[in-house]
Amino acid sequence: MAPTFKDELLAAIPSLRAFAMSLAQNADKADDLVQETLVKAWDKQSSFQPGTNLKAWIFTILRNEFYSQMRKRGREVQDSDGAITARLAVHPSQHGSMDLDDFRAALETLPEDQREAIILIGASGFSYEEAAEICGCAVGTIKSRVSRARARLQEVLSVAGEGDFGPDPIAAQVMGSNAA
Structure with a gap:
C-alpha cells in the first residue's frame, strides 16, 4: 500500500527539523519554522505533483519560508517594552x-470688535498695549473686549474649563505620558 500524503509529511518531520535548525540556529525558531512549513504544505497539497519528490518540495517550502521571515525581520523594529511606540503616539x-x-x-x-481684539491678543501674540494702539482705543477697552470674547467663545463651544481641551480620555490613555 502506497504511503499517503500525510504519512510522507509526518516521516519528513525529523529531517525538516534538522534543516530548520541549521538555518535558524535556534530550537524554538526552528520548531516554528517546521510548523509553518507543515501548515503551508498541507494547505497547498493540491499543488503537489504525485510521483515527484515530496521531501524536496517540503524542503523548498521550508527554505522559502525561512528567507521570507528573514526579509520580514529586517524590516521590523524590536520594541518589546513599547518605548519606541510611545514616542510615536500622537493625538488624532x-x-x-x-x-x-x-x-x-x-x-x-463674535462682534467684529471682540473678534479683532481676541485675534490680536490670543492668536497674533500682541500685548494689550500694542493691541490698544493698533485698534486706537484704551487698554481697558481691549481687555474688556477680550474678556467678553473669551466668555462668548466658551459659551458657544460649551467649554467649562481646561479639561475640555486636548485629547479625549481614550486617546490620552493610549498616548500615556505623551498626552501632556
Whole structure:
C-alpha cells in the first residue's frame, strides 16, 4: 500500500527539523519554522505533483519560508517594552481639525470688535498695549473686549474649563505620558 500524503509529511518531520535548525540556529525558531512549513504544505497539497519528490518540495517550502521571515525581520523594529511606540503616539489629527472648524465658526459669531481684539491678543501674540494702539482705543477697552470674547467663545463651544481641551480620555490613555 502506497504511503499517503500525510504519512510522507509526518516521516519528513525529523529531517525538516534538522534543516530548520541549521538555518535558524535556534530550537524554538526552528520548531516554528517546521510548523509553518507543515501548515503551508498541507494547505497547498493540491499543488503537489504525485510521483515527484515530496521531501524536496517540503524542503523548498521550508527554505522559502525561512528567507521570507528573514526579509520580514529586517524590516521590523524590536520594541518589546513599547518605548519606541510611545514616542510615536500622537493625538488624532481629525479631532483637532474638527475642533478648529468649530472654533472658526464660533469666532465668526463674535462682534467684529471682540473678534479683532481676541485675534490680536490670543492668536497674533500682541500685548494689550500694542493691541490698544493698533485698534486706537484704551487698554481697558481691549481687555474688556477680550474678556467678553473669551466668555462668548466658551459659551458657544460649551467649554467649562481646561479639561475640555486636548485629547479625549481614550486617546490620552493610549498616548500615556505623551498626552501632556
